[in-house]
Amino acid sequence: MRKMVALGAVAVGAVALWWRKNPSACPYSQRFWVEAPHPLITRARLREILEPQPGERLLEIGPGTGYYTLELAAWVGDQGSIEILDIQQEMLDHTIRAARERGLWNVNPTRGDAQELGWDDDTFDAAILITVLGEIPDQDAALRRFAAEVGNWPQEVEDWGWCARFCYQVIERRGTGGGNFRLMYSRFLDEAGRDEATLAAHAAAQWTSLAEDLLAASEADAPQPELWSRVRGAAAEVLDAEERLWPALARSDDREDQALKRAK
Numbered sequence: 001m002r003k004m005v006a007l008g009a010v011a012v013g014a015v016a017l018w019w020r021k022n023p024s025a026c027p028y029s030q031r032f033w034v035e036a037p038h039p040l041i042t043r044a045r046l047r048e049i050l051e052p053q054p055g056e057r058l059l060e061i062g063p064g065t066g067y068y069t070l071e072l073a074a075w076v077g078d079q080g081s082i083e084i085l086d087i088q089q090e091m092l093d094h095t096i097r098a099a100r101e102r103g104l105w106n107v108n109p110t111r112g113d114a115q116e117l118g119w120d121d122d123t124f125d126a127a128i129l130i131t132v133l134g135e136i137p138d139q140d141a142a143l144r145r146f147a148a149e150v151g152n153w154p155q156e157v158e159d160w161g162w163c164a165r166f167c168y169q170v171i172e173r174r175g176t177g178g179g180n181f182r183l184m185y186s187r188f189l190d191e192a193g194r195d196e197a198t199l200a201a202h203a204a205a206q207w208t209s210l211a212e213d214l215l216a217a218s219e220a221d222a223p224q225p226e227l228w229s230r231v232r233g234a235a236a237e238v239l240d241a242e243e244r245l246w247p248a249l250a251r252s253d254d255r256e257d258q259a260l261k262r263a264k
């Protein structure tokens with residue numbers, strides 16, 4: 001029995017590792033993963049952070065089977081709407097069916113790829129994606145765009161102060177935020193005797209430095225060009241550190257794979 005459990009754990013680990021290296025959409029046939037309770041990312045927590053208001057128009061990318069969609073639709077009410085975008089038609093059909101069964105007619109589906117959104121800027125009051133980024137092949141794109149745009153937030157978003165403060169919290173204060181997560185990861189790499197530990201520790205320091213600059217920028221009553229210039233510079237440093245870390249990890253994984261194959 002113990003052997004079977006251990007084999008099962010190894011198999012699950014192998015699938016998880018393969019998925020991490022080959023990001024792709026969770027197939028509809030395996031939807032039980034997204035239908036299970038989401039203990040740390042609860043709907044109540046989403047509501048607290050997002051503060052959706054009646055009448056708002058929201059975009060949800062990758063709704064899966066609608067775990068959050070139905071609540072979102074109820075929160076914005078008849079006068080509001082939820083656009084759902086998913087790469088899989090079955091996920092959209094499932095969510096729309098569930099919405100209609102609950103008498104919610106304000107959910108509108110669009111099939112598409114999150115990497116190429118077709119809406120104009122300012123179309124939505126808010127956009128969310130939960131446990132989706134890990135399935136998108138070009139994961140660096142999100143960080144590249146963030147680094148390119150964050151320095152312009154005061155010119156581009158009304159609530160730039162709130163955004164900067166929230167971003168600081170995501171990086172430094174909430175669960176697996178960039179600084180904390182990278183630091184933990186660098187210690188793990190160090191314990192495993194991996195050379196990339198230094199690169200990961202450097203990336204962690206850059207994330208923390210960006211978080212501090214965002215916090216400072218968020219505390220000013222009006223946008224301070226000097227503070228936002230520091231934010232822009234710190235975000236470029238983060239991107240540079242991450243872009244050095246990822247290929248180094250991938251090269252090291254490939255070396256290990258080859259060594260394992262030779263040993264067989």
Ligand SMILES: C[S@@+](CC[C@H](N)C(=O)[O-])C[C@H]1O[C@@H](n2cnc3c(N)ncnc32)[C@H](O)[C@@H]1O
Binds near residue numbers: 034
């Ligand atoms: C793990 S599920 C998460 C579902 C839901 N957000 C939840 O937390 O229950 C990921 C969803 O993202 C969708 N998805 C994956 N890659 C996508 C892409 N490139 N563009 C749009 N949707 C994508 C999948 O089809 C799936 O519905």
